[in-house]
Amino acid sequence: MPLDPFVTVMLERTRDLPAISDGSPDDARALIAAGREGIGTGPEMAETRDFALPTRSGSIPARLHVPKGEVKGLLVYLHGGGWVIGNIDDFDTLGRALAARSGCAVLLPDYRLAPESPFPGPVEDCEDAVLWALEAAGEEFGGAPVAVAGDSAGGNLATVVARRLLGQGPIVFQGLVYPVTDYDFSRPSYAAHAEGFPLLGRDMPWFFDHYLQGADPKQPDVSPLHADLTGLPPALVITAGYDVLLDEGLAYADALEAAGVPVTRRHAPGMIHGFIRIHNLCEAARLEVEALADATREACEAARAPA
Template identity: 60%
Template sequence: MPLHPFIEVMLERLAQMPGLSDQPPEAGRAQIAAGREAVGEGPRMHEARDLSIPTRGGEIPGRLLVPAAEPGGLVVYLHGGGWVLADIDDFDALGRQLASDSGCAVLMVDYRLAPEHPFPAPLEDAEDGVLHGAELARTAFARPLPLAVAGDSAGANLATIAARRLKGRVEIALQALIYPVTDCDFERPSYRERSEGMPLKRKDMEWFFAHYAPPEAWATPDISPLRARDLSGLPPAVVTLAEYDVLRDEGLAYARALEAAGVPVTLREAPGLTHGFIRLHNLCAPVAEELAAIGRDIARACEAARAEA
């Protein structure tokens, strides 16, 4: 399918700006922060509060977004940005919309970023954030809530790895993975065909990996979850891909690997959209529709988990 007209205009504007890997991390973070106003705001919440999340590396910030007095579950959300860029303020509108669409509380985890805090610090924060989310789901509401994990891009990478590492310790109703990073193979066809002119290029992913960890660690399953020897027993997954994305092929491969391991998978590909589309829910109708679909997936999974409790 051709690029969505809104995406075409966006790419024209992005072409006039420095690329993600053409500037220091601090400049990239500032560039993303400068775009918050354009992204817009999310729905008003019944409760929205900042909190501290205890981790093995010390306390990190978090934000709890509660759409209604009695939410149907709690979602731990891990934002994208290649383990290097962005924070929960950049994804606040998305978190609020996901809370509204799913009817679930959303815990945004402001995990530490590379290169200041390289692997495994972001993954440890993600894992500890899920553990804290599980504690909140048990104790912070009128009744215990089912738990889900979700994320986009590098955040989806952290979410699914954390789910695997916590297998047997935390019950997770669903993992919602939006164009996840699942491998370190930059030679897949989508890397060759969906790089130039796109918001995420092959050189950007190489830059992100280089900041995150030394090359000899890239193929380990705690960075490239597609290479894990055993994916059985993981939570059911929703995997959302973008048609115009260097990560498309590895996301598809991961969905198939989960299915082969016996994990129930719902796979969708957003036609005409690029990597990073999920933050455009206020600006582009197909994005709003996909985010609403993810919200429904989470709501159904949490409802099923409550019925089984």
């Protein structure tokens, strides 16, 4: 399928921008922040609360969006950015959209980033954020179910944390949007989509180098495709057609199914990596955000239904 027409225009307008890996982490962070205004705003919430979320390493900023009406669940959304870039302001619009559509409160933790806080710092922050959510769901939201989701590196963190917390609290759903699941740059999708897109083939080694700083890239908390996935919560896996991460996203869905995990697959054939943030501008992206929100709501409603 050809590129989505909106994406084609967007790529033409941004083709002279530097690659993520051409500069420093601060340069890359400024690049993503510069596009924040263009994606627009999200729906109004019943409450939006910025607070300091406690973790084992201190506290991190966090934002909680509470939608209008009955709260059906609590979704911890872990933003993408290769563990190096992005923050809760960059993903605020998405968080609001997910909350409004799903009827779930959405927690956006501003987990620490590499290279300042390499692996396992981001994993530990996200794990502690989900533990906070499990407690808050009981205290603030009447025992509402807890789900996790994320895109790209955030999808990696979401499924890693879901596995690490098995047995410590019921996570009812994992939503994985073009997730990083393996340290392997030899897959065909890397060769097919290495140039001409916002995420280049050479960007991923740059991200991993900053994140790992010598840690084993094949350990399960980095490359969850190599983990025992038995017992993980039901998953929605969303992939993009023009994405270096396409093949590992498909492989991870296969691995989840092989481990007995219920998996729903969605594929956006005309989309590129990072499309989830342009849902206000692009119909195809909006449909995937709605699918993620709907799947989250349905999982939370099923968890609350009488046995």
